[in-house]
Amino acid sequence: MKRTLFNLFALLVVFSLALTACGGGAAPATEAPVVEAPAATDAPAAATEAPVAAPEEVTITVGFTASQTGAQEVSSKRQVNGFNLWMNQVNEAGGLTLSDGTVVKFAAQSYDDESTKERVQELYTRLITEDNADFLISPYSSGLTAAAAVIAEQNGKLMITTGAADDDTYKQGYTGVFQLYTPGSLYLTSTVDMLKTLDPAAKIAIVNESDKFSTAVVGGLKPYAEAAGFEIVLEEAYASDTADFGPIINKIVDSGATVVLGGGHYPDGSTFARQLYERKVGIQFIGILVAPPDSKFSELGDAALGVTGPSQWEGKATHTEEEANGLGIEWFGPSGEEFSAAFEAAYTDKPTYHAAGGYTAGLLLEKAIRDADSVDSEAVKAALDATNIFTFYGGIKFDTSAEAHGLQVGHSMVVIQWQKNEAGELVREVVWPADVATKAPIFPITAP
Amino acid sequence: MTLLLQVQGVTKRFGGLQALTQVTFDLPKGQILGLIGPNGAGKTTLFNTINGVYHPEEGRILFQGKDVTNKMPYHLAKMGMARTHQIVRPLNELSVRENVMVGACFGHENQSLGNAGKIADEVLEFVGISSRTDQLAGSLNVAQKKRLEMARALASHPHLLLLDEVLAGLNPSEIDGMIQMVLDIRAQGITIIMIEHLMKAVMNVSDRIFVLDYGEQIAEGSPNEIANHPKVIEAYLGDPKLAEQLMEDD
């Protein structure tokens, strides 16, 4: 008898524990209305402003995860800031008005993905089913995006990806995932084009981080460089947390290379650049990924001088309406100057290409909704498929073939190089393509 | 008379330290062999060598006629050897009953869990701690833990039982109880080697006595012979307290 009582007690304990945990899990779900609340209160406000027309107002929820902690935190936050800037601008301007008079406003819903794949799918599912997100923006980084894309595609939600360059994700048969960044395999091809004008006889050492993104970049780079007639004298991959590049630099010297292309992410890329400089090994040209376009790269001091890198967008060489007109492509959105000014006003920080990417993701969504004249997913998807526009960020056009649907084919990257201005300060100059260049490239960076 | 255990010229070294030198003896079935010697004489090392914790550098050990020199403790346990430890090693977070069941399950009879439970209850009754069956072993006092060690060893129904100072730390009435228990175990036909410091006990209980000093065997014989053995007295003179005990027993 007594034992039975205790059994009952034990069951009670277990269930109360279970309930507490459920309560914990369920709590965030109740937050969604709270976030949406301001948008909801906007509706009557708008209605009072225009009581005669009484247009129908809809609030579109855009969902995404952001890396508020973990390795991708900084870039991810910039991306989110860019997106939020676009959203606030549109909402403050009174939203979009469709031809039937419907006013479309936007609300954002996001969660922290901690820079890991562990919960990405859980959070995107929550965004779609609990928060009723209408459209999705990708997380930052290719890996997280790949996991999120499965959920988006499965639920028939459109996802605009930004900060996700790797080509692979767009070759998996998805139909609702659209890439804003130039694909990884093309990251260094413009650098090769530039190099061809500088020194067609250069000997190239390809030294890259051994990770998904950098490997994809090199996968595109190597055949392109060989086709351009360059000799590749060294191919070397290094582990992600490599700090000492001494042995690698010795290998580069040994190979007789005059040009180094590769790198990976910021920490290894900046270390690599610094050690190349410190060892005075006489490399004539250095092109590395990700690190040089970051403003922090100037912390390297003289080591940064002459280092080039591909950038998705640069404030100095922002794309213009004239450029679009010259190409006969439709122009959309603000000018680069307007964007930069608004961003600095909002965040007291110069926009990077991550921020521009986040902003353009919103801009693209806006354009597609306008073109579709509807917020219906199918219509917007058709509009995205047909998109061929130019913005301050550059061209946007998607591959619509079954093999690589959603792959970005309209955007091209610029090459930046760290140079010194008249005051002797390090500045980032655009050196390629020639028509948007702000300065001629320094070559060779050190006497051979 | 069959020989259960044969120790032949066993030598064990730790680095430069000679722990056992050429130890040789035979143990017939059913006997109690007392193993005595001053502190540090190598008694526990000899136990460890016999039951496979250590492997000797030289010599052989035969158990039930089979060479077990390089066998592991669990091999020997499976062949029917069980032991207790001088410093008790209870499985603290398991109940007393579970402790004893381990002995029954993994000893040479390889009992099933169900049978092991029954054996454990019997053995706990025999060693007199059946009232503690469901307690955690870690919560027992020293005397009870010694009985638990004994119970675990007995639960395997061993052929040979190695008892390492089961009397140390017990009060006089507990000692009497334990001595009686040893005799009862022998009565069940189990062969015993016991290390003991309490001379009176070891002299009374043992059929034969074996004396170690600095890892060397210095004497072997009946309790009477040993008590009067000059070498033994000499060895024990280095340890006046023990010598006194030895004389007292005489």
Add this chain to the structure above:
Amino acid sequence: MQQINLLLASLPDGILLGFVYGVAAMGLTLIWGVMNVINLSHGPIISLGMFGTYIIFIKLGVNPYLGLFIVAPIGLLLGILIYTVAVHRVINAPHLSSLLATFSVNMIIIGLGTAAFTTSPYNVDFNMGSVTLGSTTLLGTRLIAALASVIATGSLYLFLYRTRPGKYIRAVANNRSAAELMGIPSSRILALSFGLGTMLAAISGALIATFFPFSILSGGGYELKSFVIGVLGGLGNPIGALVGGLALGVLEAIVPAFLETSWVPVIEFGLFILVLLVRPNGLFGAKQ
């Protein structure tokens, strides 16, 4: 022949780095030797040492080597604090408890560090020139860091063998209960040892920051290196750690001469497991 040239060029650098790795590992192995605790907050403390250099040099404009004299005592005090709050209660508990206790400290530091510094990389642009010897270039920052590491090791050795608290530490490491019987205040000595361990970690971080970029997460990699070094040199043997550090530095320098650099961690951890299995007292320690 080509390999020989590469080796000669890379080896001196590997040796210099090895000294600095050695100091980091010395902190870990000292704590293990004295109290059998593997300090999983080791990595974040190395990171804090790096940020120490950053703040002292970039924000306060003090020479980073002078800054060591600020970083070291802060590291010591931080260690004593961590010991008192998180480790003391579980010092006699099973390994898992102290591992998880120090791991929670790791989470706390990384969480606060992310809030304060974000996870983005920092760089200290500090240059001490370089020396060219034949085919190899030795960087000034690394030469000085190696020198500082040797001095730190020497000081630790003197402290442990020539001072009273040092002797107490060795006594407690040898046999804590015996030391307590002799009247050595073991709790205070344990706290001091933990503090010394974190101090060494902080110093190594401060030195590394003078030549490598870093973020609040970078310490993790050096923590893993410290495990490898600790095992190579014999866990619990602080001087062995310096030798282990050299071994690792040399390994990192010579492997790329024969294999692609991305194989370095495979070799490193493979060797780590092998040494644990074959010579658990370290490559240079006595055989078990």
Add this chain to the structure above:
Amino acid sequence: MTNWQKHIGIIIPLLVIAGLMLYPTITGKAAARETAFTILKAIALASSLNILLGYTGYVSFGHIVFFGFGGYVGFYLLSSQGMSLWICILAGGVSSGVLAFLLGKAILRLRGAYFALATIGVNEAMRAFINNFDLFGGPTGITLNFKAYLAYGGAAKALEMAFYVVGGLAILAIILSYIIRTSKFGLGLLAIRENEDAAEVMGVFAPDAKTWAYVLSAIIPGMIGVLFFFKNGNVEPHDAFPLHASIELLVMVMLGGQGTVLGPILGAFAYQGMRGYLVTSDFFKDIQLSVSGALLLIIVLFIPAGAVGWLRQRFPILRRVLA
């Protein structure tokens, strides 16, 4: 004692799992299903780790290596060889088991912290190796073509199915854990945990028993790995072998109580619930890692036996119920 009382130790855990699986099914909420997936995955992994950690007393800091390795093998067969998910899940379990067998023969000789260090080394070495192993895509990893889900009725159905499979694997893990806990083999493991030398003297074949415990604790993580990568659609070396996740598993087992069937379940539930709450909470999300760390520290310092252990100590009569 009636029959159900005798097996109450398995009935409560199974009720918890059943509740976790039924809640999303009944409410039809996909987000609840995803949350439950995360918890069930954690339960299966933590219960498996408990076989080694809780029963045998060996602290494995790199247990996630089995999740990653088994997952990689199975996912490779799935995406590159087009084999069926079921065979791949089995292959993942078998390959992790074989890996554990080979590793166990070598590293289970080490005790205490040395073993823990070796498992970290194994995890890191494996990650570095896979990063260089071209068959598994090297650093690029493996991506599953979206069409692969068609074989399971489309992505929506496939992900729903993955949820029931993870539930099934969690049940399997718990049953395995319970069978071991109540078997003679399990008694031997517990003896090893308490005192390995004494256990050997009593006849426990410690090297073999430890190896088999290691193998049994590795199989289900390998299967979960395949399923998780299948659900995610891609894998890269650094997602497959996160050292951090290994430590989280230890935390879960410890939170709930090591060496009990129910403990890892409660621990996984509580830990994932807490993390899920902190990550999405507006108030905590910026410092969630520090808050988690502080909570963990308090638990380690003051309730080292975990929830179930604490209940068992306070109410000894619960020992039978909270197996």
